[in-house]
Amino acid sequence: MEVRSHFLLSITFLLVLQYTSLYMAKLTQGTVGAAQINITTDQSALLALKSHITSDPHNILVNWSTTTSICNWVGITCGARHLRVASLNLSYMGFTGTIPPHLGNLSFLVALSFNNNSFHGTLPYELSYLRRLKLVSFGYNNFVGSIPSWFGAFPKLQGFYLYGNQFSGSIPTTIFNLSTLRVIVLSGNQLSEIPQEIGFLHQLEKLYIEFNALKGHVPMVVFNMSSLTTLTLYGNSLSGGLPDNICQHHPSLEKVNLGDNQFGGPLPSKLWQCTKLLNLSLVENNFSGSIPKTIGNLTMLKGIYLNSNNFNEIPKEIGFLHQLEELYVPLNALKGPVPVAVFNMSSLTTLALYTNKLSGSLPDNICQHLPNLQMFQWKHSKKYWELNPVNHDWA
Ligand SMILES: *[C@@H]1O[C@H](CO)[C@@H](O)[C@H](O)[C@H]1NC(C)=O
Numbered sequence: 001m002e003v004r005s006h007f008l009l010s011i012t013f014l015l016v017l018q019y020t021s022l023y024m025a026k027l028t029q030g031t032v033g034a035a036q037i038n039i040t041t042d043q044s045a046l047l048a049l050k051s052h053i054t055s056d057p058h059n060i061l062v063n064w065s066t067t068t069s070i071c072n073w074v075g076i077t078c079g080a081r082h083l084r085v086a087s088l089n090l091s092y093m094g095f096t097g098t099i100p101p102h103l104g105n106l107s108f109l110v111a112l113s114f115n116n117n118s119f120h121g122t123l124p125y126e127l128s129y130l131r132r133l134k135l136v137s138f139g140y141n142n143f144v145g146s147i148p149s150w151f152g153a154f155p156k157l158q159g160f161y162l163y164g165n166q167f168s169g170s171i172p173t174t175i176f177n178l179s180t181l182r183v184i185v186l187s188g189n190q191l192s193e194i195p196q197e198i199g200f201l202h203q204l205e206k207l208y209i210e211f212n213a214l215k216g217h218v219p220m221v222v223f224n225m226s227s228l229t230t231l232t233l234y235g236n237s238l239s240g241g242l243p244d245n246i247c248q249h250h251p252s253l254e255k256v257n258l259g260d261n262q263f264g265g266p267l268p269s270k271l272w273q274c275t276k277l278l279n280l281s282l283v284e285n286n287f288s289g290s291i292p293k294t295i296g297n298l299t300m301l302k303g304i305y306l307n308s309n310n311f312n313e314i315p316k317e318i319g320f321l322h323q324l325e326e327l328y329v330p331l332n333a334l335k336g337p338v339p340v341a342v343f344n345m346s347s348l349t350t351l352a353l354y355t356n357k358l359s360g361s362l363p364d365n366i367c368q369h370l371p372n373l374q375m376f377q378w379k380h381s382k383k384y385w386e387l388n389p390v391n392h393d394w395a
C-alpha cells in the first residue's frame, strides 16, 4: 500500500515535471493561444514595419534582407538565449512612416527606441502585448493625440520617453501603476495635466515635463516623491507657491528646474533639507523676499539660477557654497552692497548680477579670491566684462 502510493506520487511528480518543462518550452517559444510565435513571427512583424516605412533617405532598410537572419539586421538585437528580437532601435534613421500592429508580436522585446524619426499616426493597441518591455522611447516623432492608456500594460517598464511629439491632454493614470518606472520624459508636448496618482511611483527618479501646457498648481504629491532626483517642469504655465516643507520628503533631489512658470511667494525656508541639491533653476518667476540663509547649507550646489524674479537680498551664507560654479541673480530687486563673501568663492566661474538695485562699490581686489571666474555680469545685460582666465586681467 505504502509502496503503491509512493509509486503514484512519483508518477504524479514526473507528470507534473514533464508538464512543467513542456509548458516552459512553450513559454520560451512565446506561445499565445494556438499559434506558435517564433523568430519567423518576429521576421514577419519586422517586414510589416518595413512596408509601413514610406521614406528611408539613408537606404538603411536595404540591409533588412530575408537572405540573412533578422538578428543581423541593422537596429535589431536578439537575445542570446532564446534568439528572439530583444531590442528594436531605429533611432536617428530618418524614417517616415507608421507603426503597424504586427510589432505587438515581438513578444520578447525588452527595448523599443524610435527616437528622432518622423513616425506619425496612432500607436497601435497591439503594442500593449509587449509585456517584457523595460524601455519605450518614441522621442522626436510626430505622434499626436492622447497618450494611450495601455502604456500601463508594461509591468517591467523602467524608462518612458515620449518627448518632442504633440501628445496632449492628461498623462494617463494607468502608467502610475508601473512601480518599476524610474524615468519619465514627456518634454516638448502639449500635455495639460499631471494627475495626483503620479505619487504612486515610489521608484521614480527623474521626471521631465518641460515645455508642455501644464497649468495651475503642481500636485502636492509631486513634492512628496522621495525617490526623485530630478524634477524639471520649466516652460509651462504652472503657478502657486512652493510648500515650505518641499524638501522634507525629498532627500535625494539633485536637480530642480521650475523656470519660466508663474510661481511666486518666498522660497521655502527649509530649503536646506534638500541636502543633495546640485542645480537649482527658478528663472523667470515671481519669487520674492530674501534668498533664505539656509541655502548656505546646500554645500553640494554647483549652479543657482534665479534670473528675473523679485528677490531683494543675497545672504552672506551663500559664501559657504564651496562648490558653486554658476550664480545667476540678474533682473531682480537686490538692494544694498553685495556680501563680500560672494567675492570669496573660489569655485565660481560665472557671476551675474546685472539689473538690480545694488549699491556700493566692487572690492578692488575682486579677482584675488575668484581664480576661476570667467564671466562677471554686473550692471546691464550687455555691459559685462569677460575675464581673461589666464592672468585675471579684464579682457
Ligand atoms: C515557427 O513556427 C511556424 C509555425 O507557426 C513553423 O512553421 C516554423 O517552422 C517555425 N520556425 C522556426 C524557425 O522555428
Ligand SMILES: *[C@@H]1O[C@H](CO)[C@@H](O)[C@H](O)[C@H]1NC(C)=O
Pocket (backbone or CB within 6 Å): 062, 063, 064, 065, 068, 072, 073, 074
Ligand atoms: C546589415 O548590417 C549589419 C551590421 O551593420 C551587417 O553585419 C550585415 O551584414 C548587413 N546585412 C546586409 C544584408 O547588408
Ligand SMILES: *[C@@H]1O[C@H](CO)[C@@H](O)[C@H](O)[C@H]1NC(C)=O
Pocket (backbone or CB within 6 Å): 089, 090, 091, 092, 111, 113, 135
Ligand atoms: C539606439 O541607437 C542610438 C544610435 O545608434 C544610440 O545612440 C542609442 O544609445 C541606442 N539606444 C538603445 C536603447 O540602445
Ligand SMILES: *[C@@H]1O[C@H](CO)[C@@H](O)[C@H](O)[C@H]1NC(C)=O
Pocket (backbone or CB within 6 Å): 035, 036, 037, 041, 044, 045, 101, 102, 103, 104, 105, 126
Ligand atoms: C501578428 O500580428 C498581426 C497583427 O496584429 C496578426 O495579424 C498576425 O496574425 C500575428 N501573428 C503572426 C504569427 O504573425
Ligand SMILES: *[C@@H]1O[C@H](CO)[C@@H](O)[C@H](O)[C@H]1NC(C)=O
Pocket (backbone or CB within 6 Å): 092, 116, 140, 164
Ligand atoms: C533630434 O531631433 C531634434 C528635433 O528635431 C533635433 O533638435 C536634434 O538635433 C536631433 N538629434 C539628432 C542627433 O539628430
Ligand SMILES: *[C@@H]1O[C@H](CO)[C@@H](O)[C@H](O)[C@H]1NC(C)=O
Pocket (backbone or CB within 6 Å): 152, 173, 174, 175, 177
Ligand atoms: C492600478 O492597479 C490596481 C491594482 O492592480 C487596480 O485596481 C487599479 O485599477 C489600477 N489603476 C489604474 C489607473 O490602472
Ligand SMILES: *[C@@H]1O[C@H](CO)[C@@H](O)[C@H](O)[C@H]1NC(C)=O
Pocket (backbone or CB within 6 Å): 199, 220, 221, 224, 249
Ligand atoms: C506626504 O508624505 C507624508 C509622509 O509620507 C504624508 O504624511 C503626507 O500626507 C503626504 N502628503 C501628500 C500631499 O501626499
Ligand SMILES: *[C@@H]1O[C@H](CO)[C@@H](O)[C@H](O)[C@H]1NC(C)=O
Pocket (backbone or CB within 6 Å): 264, 265, 286, 288, 310
Ligand atoms: C508678483 O508678486 C508680487 C508680490 O511679491 C505681487 O504683488 C504681484 O502681483 C505678483 N505678480 C504676478 C505677475 O503674479
Ligand SMILES: *[C@@H]1O[C@H](CO)[C@@H](O)[C@H](O)[C@H]1NC(C)=O
Pocket (backbone or CB within 6 Å): 272, 294, 296, 297, 320
Ligand atoms: C546650516 O549651516 C549653519 C552654518 O554653517 C549651521 O550652523 C547649521 O547648523 C546648519 N544647519 C543644518 C540644519 O545643517
Ligand SMILES: *[C@@H]1O[C@H](CO)[C@@H](O)[C@H](O)[C@H]1NC(C)=O
Pocket (backbone or CB within 6 Å): 257, 279, 280, 281, 302, 303, 325, 326
Ligand atoms: C544646471 O542645469 C542647467 C539646465 O539643465 C544647465 O544648463 C547648467 O549647466 C547646470 N549647471 C551646472 C553647474 O551643472
Ligand SMILES: *[C@@H]1O[C@H](CO)[C@@H](O)[C@H](O)[C@H]1NC(C)=O
Pocket (backbone or CB within 6 Å): 319, 340, 341, 344, 369
Ligand atoms: C574668504 O575665504 C577665506 C578662506 O576660505 C576665509 O578665511 C576668509 O575669512 C573669507 N573672507 C570673507 C570676507 O568671507
